[in-house]
Amino acid sequence: MATTIKDIAKKCGVGVSTVSRAINNHxxxxxxxxxxxxxxxxxxxxxPNDSARFLKRTETNSVALLVKGIxxxxxxxxxxxxxxxxxxxxxxxILRHVDxxxxxxxxxxxxxxxxxxxxxxxxxxxxxxxxxxxxxxGVPFIFATIGNMEKIQASVKAAKKSGFAYANIAVDDVExxxxxxxxxxGEGHHRIGIVTEGMNVPSxxxxxxKGYREALEENGLPYxxxxxxxxxxxxxxxxxxxxxQAAQALMRKNPDMTAIFCISDVLAFGACRAIIDEGRKIPxxxxxxxxxxxxxxxxxxxxxxxxxQPVDQMAENAIEFLFCMIEKKxxxxxxxxxxELVIRESSGAAKKG
Amino acid sequence: MATTIKDIAKKCGVGVSTVSRAINNHxxxxxxxxxxxxxxxxxxxxxPNDSARFLKRTETNSVALLVKGIxxxxxxxxxxxxxxxxxxxxxxxILRHVDxxxxxxxxxxxxxxxxxxxxxxxxxxxxxxxxxxxxxxGVPFIFATIGNMEKIQASVKAAKKSGFAYANIAVDDVExxxxxxxxxxGEGHHRIGIVTEGMNVPSxxxxxxKGYREALEENGLPYxxxxxxxxxxxxxxxxxxxxxQAAQALMRKNPDMTAIFCISDVLAFGACRAIIDEGRKIPxxxxxxxxxxxxxxxxxxxxxxxxxQPVDQMAENAIEFLFCMIEKKxxxxxxxxxxELVIRESSGAAKKG
Numbered sequence: 001m002a003t004t005i006k007d008i009a010k011k012c013g014v015g016v017s018t019v020s021r022a023i024n025n026h027x028x029x030x031x032x033x034x035x036x037x038x039x040x041x042x043x044x045x046x047x048p049n050d051s052a053r054f055l056k057r058t059e060t061n062s063v064a065l066l067v068k069g070i071x072x073x074x075x076x077x078x079x080x081x082x083x084x085x086x087x088x089x090x091x092x093x094i095l096r097h098v099d100x101x102x103x104x105x106x107x108x109x110x111x112x113x114x115x116x117x118x119x120x121x122x123x124x125x126x127x128x129x130x131x132x133x134x135x136x137x138g139v140p141f142i143f144a145t146i147g148n149m150e151k152i153q154a155s156v157k158a159a160k161k162s163g164f165a166y167a168n169i170a171v172d173d174v175e176x177x178x179x180x181x182x183x184x185x186g187e188g189h190h191r192i193g194i195v196t197e198g199m200n201v202p203s204x205x206x207x208x209x210k211g212y213r214e215a216l217e218e219n220g221l222p223y224x225x226x227x228x229x230x231x232x233x234x235x236x237x238x239x240x241x242x243x244x245q246a247a248q249a250l251m252r253k254n255p256d257m258t259a260i261f262c263i264s265d266v267l268a269f270g271a272c273r274a275i276i277d278e279g280r281k282i283p284x285x286x287x288x289x290x291x292x293x294x295x296x297x298x299x300x301x302x303x304x305x306x307x308x309q310p311v312d313q314m315a316e317n318a319i320e321f322l323f324c325m326i327e328k329k330x331x332x333x334x335x336x337x338x339x340e341l342v343i344r345e346s347s348g349a350a351k352k353g
Numbered sequence: 354m355a356t357t358i359k360d361i362a363k364k365c366g367v368g369v370s371t372v373s374r375a376i377n378n379h380x381x382x383x384x385x386x387x388x389x390x391x392x393x394x395x396x397x398x399x400x401p402n403d404s405a406r407f408l409k410r411t412e413t414n415s416v417a418l419l420v421k422g423i424x425x426x427x428x429x430x431x432x433x434x435x436x437x438x439x440x441x442x443x444x445x446x447i448l449r450h451v452d453x454x455x456x457x458x459x460x461x462x463x464x465x466x467x468x469x470x471x472x473x474x475x476x477x478x479x480x481x482x483x484x485x486x487x488x489x490x491g492v493p494f495i496f497a498t499i500g501n502m503e504k505i506q507a508s509v510k511a512a513k514k515s516g517f518a519y520a521n522i523a524v525d526d527v528e529x530x531x532x533x534x535x536x537x538x539g540e541g542h543h544r545i546g547i548v549t550e551g552m553n554v555p556s557x558x559x560x561x562x563k564g565y566r567e568a569l570e571e572n573g574l575p576y577x578x579x580x581x582x583x584x585x586x587x588x589x590x591x592x593x594x595x596x597x598q599a600a601q602a603l604m605r606k607n608p609d610m611t612a613i614f615c616i617s618d619v620l621a622f623g624a625c626r627a628i629i630d631e632g633r634k635i636p637x638x639x640x641x642x643x644x645x646x647x648x649x650x651x652x653x654x655x656x657x658x659x660x661x662q663p664v665d666q667m668a669e670n671a672i673e674f675l676f677c678m679i680e681k682k683x684x685x686x687x688x689x690x691x692x693e694l695v696i697r698e699s700s701g702a703a704k705k706g
Contacts, residue, residue, distance in 0.1 A: 023459060038459075059412060060467045062447070070433050073426060080423050083448055092467065094415070095436055095448040106376060106391075114413045114445065240652040273652040299593040299626040301654045 003044045011040050061118045062092040063322065064111050066104050068125035070097035072238045072266055074292045074311065075123050078144070081315035082121060089323060091118065098125060100201075100237055105133045112138055119322045122146065128202045134166060140325035140332075142167035144318040145309070147204045148174070148336050167325065167332040169318045173204045176307050176339040177211025178218075180289050181261055183341055185219045188350035189259040189287060191227065192216075193250040195271060196263045197237050198230045205230075205237075208263045208291065226253050231267070243270025251278060251286075258286060258350045265290035265297050265306055272300065272346065287347035293340070302345035309339050356397045364393050414471045415445040416675065417464050419457050421478035423450035425591045425619055427645040427664065428476050431497070434668035435474060442676060444471065451478060453554075453590055458486045465491055472675045475499065481555045487519060493678035493685075495520035497671040498662070500560045501527070501689050520678065520685040522671045524692040526557045529660050530564025531571075532694050533642050534614055538572045541703035542612040542640065544580065545569075546603040548624060549616045550590050551583045558583075558590075561616045561644065579606050584620070596623025604631060604639075611639060611703045618643035618650050618659055625653065625699065640700035646693075655698035662692045 009016045014033065021029040022037035063086050067075050083093045096111065098104045104125045111117055120141040127147040134141070148170045184192050194212050197205025209228070216223050229250050231242040243262060247270065250257060260275075262268040268290030275286050282288055282302050290297060293308025314337055324330035362369045367386065374382040375390035416439050420428050436446045449464065451457045457478045464470055473494040480500040487494070501523045537545050547565050550558025562581070569576050582603050584595040596615060600623065603610060613628075615621040621643030628639050635641055635655050643650060646661025667690055677683035 023462065038456075059469065062445075065448075070436075071426070071429050073424070073429070076424050076426070076429050079448070080450055083423075083450055087449065092415075092447045092464075093449065095418075095432070095446045096440065097433055097436055103391075109376065111445075116412065240648060244652070269649070269652050273654065276654055295593060296622070296649065299597070299622050301626065301629055 064094040078315040173207035177208035181215035195246040240270035243267035247271035247274035283348035305347040417447040431668040526560035530561035534568035548599040593623035596620035600624035600627035636701035658700040
């Protein structure tokens with residue numbers, strides 16, 4: 001005789017609904033109880049298909065993650081953490097990547113036709129958006145890692161004028177970039193290249209470039225456009241091929257350059273590979289500093305010096321805050337997190353000229 | 354007077370519905386037309402909020418991607434390609450990661466309560482599943498990169514017996530792994546370590562280990578358990594820390610080992626770093642070969658020799674086939690793709706003893 005869900009419940013000493021919750025990965029069950037139930041299910045060879053098949057089909061509420069630069073491992077980690085949280089809330093995660101040529105708010109508008117969509121997280125992308133378009137979204141949303149609002153003067157002014165604020169979580173990109181470049185200057189580097197995003201994109205690239213400029217100014221070093229490389233359009237901005245091309249071009253133009261600051265780790269890996277291929281040594285000939293602090297940096301050869309963003313904490317705070325807004329417990333806020341300069345093998349003292 | 358959608362349509366010489374399609378990123382619009390419309394929208398400062406706000410809210414059909422090992426960049430690429438395809442079909446992509454301790458079919462059962470879910474892609478994970486549970490899913494599904502069915506003897510037999518077949522797309526993991534190990538043997542390596550998944554998991558790890566064994570046998574080399582390292586439980590299997598620990602342990606146990614074959618590139622990066630930290634040279638002291646062919650391998654130092662899976666093509670074929678099944682144009686099929694051994698800097702001739 002086939003095992004039924006009742007047999008399983010009896011064997012486990014729990015109710016049928018608990019077995020059902022275990023089978024359906026319902027969040028509202030003690031993990032140990034679930035493990036026990038699943039063990040018995042496996043042992044008995046019970047197949048919970050009927051219970052699943054005849055479940056009342058419903059509609060699930062969902063949260064959308066809109067990601068610019070979806071193949072950047074920095075976002076992969078954040079997506080995973082957020083997806084886990086959303087799942088615990090019994091919501092579905094809708095994933096949508098946004099091309100560098102698309103406006104993420106326009107993309108969001110196409111999603112909100114879906115009436116079960118209860119909130120949106122914008123990961124990466126531009127930091128200026130049309131206020132009316134944002135207001136029209138009609139669901140709570142939060143921007144993550146698009147830059148610190150206090151630093152985005154124009155937007156802040158606009159927000160103050162209209163009284164419209166939106167939730168935002170990021171590190172202080174200007175300050176953190178400045179710290180990294182100050183560190184390089186402290187190591188004796190005076191000709192420091194930077195690999196950043198195109199200036200036509202109002203994104204963290206601009207903020208990090210601002211930090212770079214401020215560090216130079218504070219140290220009485222000249223700012224030279226020859227040392228600024230904007231990544232190529234047409235491919236995803238934060239990619240290794242872009243970093244590779246950037247370092248090649250910077251080396252060609254600036255034979256006296258002793259360091260490169262890349263606004264993402266992925267760009268930095270590409271830059272490192274180009275420097276190595278040129279037969280030059282890291283950090284003896286050229287120091288490289290990245291930004292983000294992804295795990296790959298610890299395993300690269302050389303290990304990458306980087307500005308580590310608190311990725312886990314940022315992802316958790318962002319998604320938690322979004323749910324607080326969905327549940328009407330919080331109003332939009334601007335949150336700033338701290339990053340950390342992690343000095344590893346890819347940077348060191350400048351070669352004496 | 355505020356610009357209206359009619360003004361935009363007039364300016365562009367198109368109908369209002371075309372403007373609406375452009376705004377909503379509808380797939381059914383010529384990209385040039387869309388670019389033109391969006392340009393005019395930007396120039397006029399038109400905010401398409403009202404059109405969005407009063408859109409009839411509907412429910413969107415969706416396809417779920419269930420991913421085991423979601424932070425593996427190999428899957429990131431596949432997810433992006435599939436998401437793009439799903440989006441073009443005007444479906445939503447539901448993303449759900451599956452822990453290594455979870456059964457992906459059980460996870461799928463919890464998703465099918467959602468009545469708008471029209472199909473499922475299983476990425477990675479186990480290659481044996483309960484037939485009844487699969488039948489009960491009630492929507493078309495496809496397995497991608499879980500291993501080649503022809504090679505999974507037991508499952509094939511079971512499928513034949515019951516007449517139940519399911520869609521599957523993968524490379525021939527046994528053959529491709531065998532090719533990689535044969536290459537190493539041809540380079541004079543006789544003591545070759547392997548980093549693979551735990552044997553309690555019926556996954557590609559087993560198939561790739563089988564290929565490794567067969568290559569040794571065909572070449573009259575002994576199989577030694579000392580050279581087989583199963584990745585640690587408790588953290589994601591396909592990670593750099595796992596590869597790092599693996600190479601450390603293999604080097605300690607086998608001072609005469611001259612090569613390591615890792616069943617994923619991510620594991621191989623960790624292994625490389627451990628070898629370098631041990632003060633040993635790649636490939637002079639130890640050759641390293643990975644599996645997957647992710648972009649990072651081209652930029653690692655040394656560049657990684659690997660078994661490159663046709664990731665773009667596999668992702669496209671899988672999602673296209675799923676939609677054919679959703680649209681009832683195709684029945685489940687088993688598809689095998691070819692991989693390619695890409696020889697780069699991390700491998701070479703064995704050191705003479």
